[in-house]
């Protein structure tokens with residue numbers, strides 16, 4: 622039987638280099654309190670980590686072997702049942718990693734985990750901006766009796782960061798959410814504005830972000846045809862390819878210091894959601910933390926001599 626607490630990204634065949642040597646620290650956060658609709662995000666990190674063992678090592682676009690990037694997966698912390706205390710615990714965990722300058726990739730858990738994570742990043746990076754990929758605005762001041770509920774995640778984030786917050790893929794929000802968006806000068810790129818044939822919406826997103834960015838990916842921002850396994854699915858979200866293109870541009874044009882993937886809720890009988898989520902995690906790794914080592918670790922095609930055969934060499 623697998624010990625859930627010893628799971629690490631990539632599974633047993635991928636080396637975990639330990640905290641000191643790591644360039645990328647993966648922080649599983651099995652946290653779920655007062656969900657609005659479907660449940661299961663508490664086990665999200667466990668299923669994502671299990672699925673990651675099935676991934677091939679090479680990123681097909683950059684040809685970076687993500688297993689060589691220096692990964693360390695933290696033991697999941699025991700988190701309080703009190704939402705505010707849990708957010709404080711998550712903040713402490715995140716600070717320990719971010720203070721070392723390592724890239725932090727956190728795996729929720731429900732979207733409330735981002736409150737503690739962004740707080741830690743905003744304390745260290747003064748002009749931090751936040752890119753939010755999400756179906757929902759998450760701007761309520763209080764929900765289900767707490768200001769630290771997932772439906773309040775971005776309200777707390779907006780209060781704590783100096784840089785712009787740019788929500789993308791939004792297609793479900795309350796009158797209160799809308800009022801807050803207007804009051805705070807938030808200009809979401811709504812799902813209906815994302816043209817499937819034209820990527821200029823990505824320019825709009827990038828242009829609004831400062832140099833240093835935190836990416837929070839609520840998996841319901843993607844279309845349910847890509848990620849059906851999430852607590853509150855909404856039709857009409859980003860395609861997998863659109864999400865990857867956004868991640869690539871963000872990695873190329875901005876300095877991303879940390880990111881999270883939240884709201885994975887497994888559906889029994891299918892692995893599609895957790896596998897897509899794990900693959901998105903590798904896209905973040907290679908695009909946000911892979912550039913410095915890409916020259917050393919990429920497998921590149923050898924120069925073609927006759928156009929008929931291709932030899933591949935490891936350089």
Ligand SMILES: [Mn+2]
Nearest residue numbers: 732755759839
């Ligand atoms: Mn959300």
